[in-house]
Amino acid sequence: MSEPLKNTDFVKVKGLKVKAVIGVFDWEREIEQPLLIDVSMATDISKAGKSDDIKDAINYKEVCDDIAELCQQTKAMLIERLAELIAEHILTKYNTTQVEVSVAKPTAIKEADAVAVQIIRTSVVS
Numbered sequence: 001m002s003e004p005l006k007n008t009d010f011v012k013v014k015g016l017k018v019k020a021v022i023g024v025f026d027w028e029r030e031i032e033q034p035l036l037i038d039v040s041m042a043t044d045i046s047k048a049g050k051s052d053d054i055k056d057a058i059n060y061k062e063v064c065d066d067i068a069e070l071c072q073q074t075k076a077m078l079i080e081r082l083a084e085l086i087a088e089h090i091l092t093k094y095n096t097t098q099v100e101v102s103v104a105k106p107t108a109i110k111e112a113d114a115v116a117v118q119i120i121r122t123s124v125v126s
């Protein structure tokens with residue numbers, strides 16, 4: 001018999017602003033630069049939708065605090081590194097099976113609005 005259809009819902013964070021040390025050049029190691037982070041977490045929100053209880057939800061405030069702390073502590077060279085660490089952290093800590101993470105560096109290239117990486121990571125189910 002086929003599995004019943006599961007809901008595909010998302011909890012999202014859009015345009016989270018974090019200042020952190022980021023970059024490959026010597027001068028970049030001396031300053032903080034702005035990052036803009038988007039996260040989309042696949043999760044079934046129907047339980048929280050019924051209970052109206054934060055315990056049944058992915059708490060996006062907690063997610064934002066975690067991301068800010070992670071970016072500031074890591075002092076990564078590449079935005080790729082931050083995207084991977086954010087995805088790994090979210091998949092490990094929160095009730096989601098798939099996460100999409102975008103990390104943009106809006107002041108990196110004078111001639112561009114922003115440069116960014118975007119990744120999708122899925123938890124391995126054994």
Ligand SMILES: Nc1nc2c(c(=O)[nH]1)N=C([C@H](O)[C@@H](O)CO)CN2
Nearest residue numbers: 022023024025077078079080108109
């Ligand atoms: N793919 C990437 N390319 C570059 C990165 C990066 O994080 N990922 N970083 C830099 C510098 O730090 C740049 O932002 C300074 O303007 C160059 N290329």
